[in-house]
Amino acid sequence: MASSEEDGSVEEKENNNKKRTKSAVATAWLTFYNIAMTAGWLVLAMTMMRFYIQKGTHKGLYRSIARTLKFFQTFALVEVGHCAIGIVRTSVIVTGVQVCSRIFMVWFITNSIRQIQNEESVLLFLVVWTVTEITRYSYYTFNLLNHLPYFIKWARYNLFIVMYPLGVIGELLTIYAALPYVRRSGMYCMRLPNKYNVSFDYYYCLIIVMLSYIPLFPQLYFHMLRQRRKMLHGEVIVEKDD
Ligand SMILES: CCCCCCCCCCCCC[C@@H](O)CC(=O)SCCNC(=O)CCNC(=O)[C@H](O)C(C)(C)COP(=O)(O)OP(=O)(O)OC[C@H]1O[C@@H](n2cnc3c(N)ncnc32)[C@H](O)[C@@H]1OP(=O)(O)O
Numbered sequence: 001m002a003s004s005e006e007d008g009s010v011e012e013k014e015n016n017n018k019k020r021t022k023s024a025v026a027t028a029w030l031t032f033y034n035i036a037m038t039a040g041w042l043v044l045a046m047t048m049m050r051f052y053i054q055k056g057t058h059k060g061l062y063r064s065i066a067r068t069l070k071f072f073q074t075f076a077l078v079e080v081g082h083c084a085i086g087i088v089r090t091s092v093i094v095t096g097v098q099v100c101s102r103i104f105m106v107w108f109i110t111n112s113i114r115q116i117q118n119e120e121s122v123l124l125f126l127v128v129w130t131v132t133e134i135t136r137y138s139y140y141t142f143n144l145l146n147h148l149p150y151f152i153k154w155a156r157y158n159l160f161i162v163m164y165p166l167g168v169i170g171e172l173l174t175i176y177a178a179l180p181y182v183r184r185s186g187m188y189c190m191r192l193p194n195k196y197n198v199s200f201d202y203y204y205c206l207i208i209v210m211l212s213y214i215p216l217f218p219q220l221y222f223h224m225l226r227q228r229r230k231m232l233h234g235e236v237i238v239e240k241d242d
Pocket residue numbers: 030034079088089090091094095097098100101102104128129132136140143144159160163164165166167168171209212213216217220223224227
């Protein structure tokens with residue numbers, strides 16, 4: 001009996017040690033990740049401001065930041081992994097939709113269709129994303145370091161109220177502007193007959209993507225409103241599992 005109790009406590013200690021090491025490694029990685037992402041989006045903000053001050057126009061701005069934007073926005077895929085392995089307490093689905101829709105906007109819309117890169121709507125979502133991500137990653141960083149200034153917490157859980165709809169407007173207007181070019185060029189389309197016997201029309205795919213904002217965006221927005229109530233007003237919220 002005594003020996004099994006001893007075994008139990010040794011096992012428990014080992015488990016606790018493993019958890020501690022795992023959480024120390026996870027915290028170190030998350031701190032590094034969030035600092036790198038804050039820095040990346042700050043570089044984007046500074047490049048955009050410098051471009052606008054020097055040229056006095058937003059035309060050509062996308063080209064000047066394209067590489068940095070593609071790198072940091074694509075790297076955010078790591079966040080889906082963070083949720084999947086459980087080192088952050090966020091839904092894989094919510095994070096997955098958020099990150100994938102952004103990657104889609106960058107790679108399959110803005111980067112692929114040169115003719116729309118100078119649209120005002122592109123500038124709108126770029127500015128909104130940049131402000132949001134600098135706030136979000138600096139919030140996570142200071143939070144992990146246990147030195148979170150209240151104004152960053154306030155910004156994280158208030159700015160999105162306006163920024164989220166503005167970002168969505170920018171994204172939807174950009175996809176809408178892309179439609180005529182996609183239709184005319186037939187890009188990413190597969191017409192029958194072909195050896196795979198599959199037909200795909202990117203134009204209709206884009207219309208479906210636009211329509212999918214109707215059910216998906218409110219879920220992300222209400223998720224953030226619940227987070228806001230929890231973080232700023234201390235409300236206990238029971239979330240359903242994925
Ligand atoms: C393939 C084709 C796809 C086509 C799909 C088309 C449909 C698309 C519809 C979607 C529209 C999206 C539009 C969007 O792109 C527009 C914009 O973004 S505009 C700019 C405004 N945006 C925002 O404000 C973004 C808000 N969203 C988010 O912040 C996150 O992405 C989200 C995952 C939605 C929510 O975040 P989360 O659930 O993580 O909330 P919290 O920040 O409160 O965090 C919860 C806890 O997790 C800890 N955490 C999370 N991440 C980290 C991290 N990196 N490091 C450390 N800790 C982290 C956090 O601290 C919390 O922990 P605790 O509860 O212990 O305090």
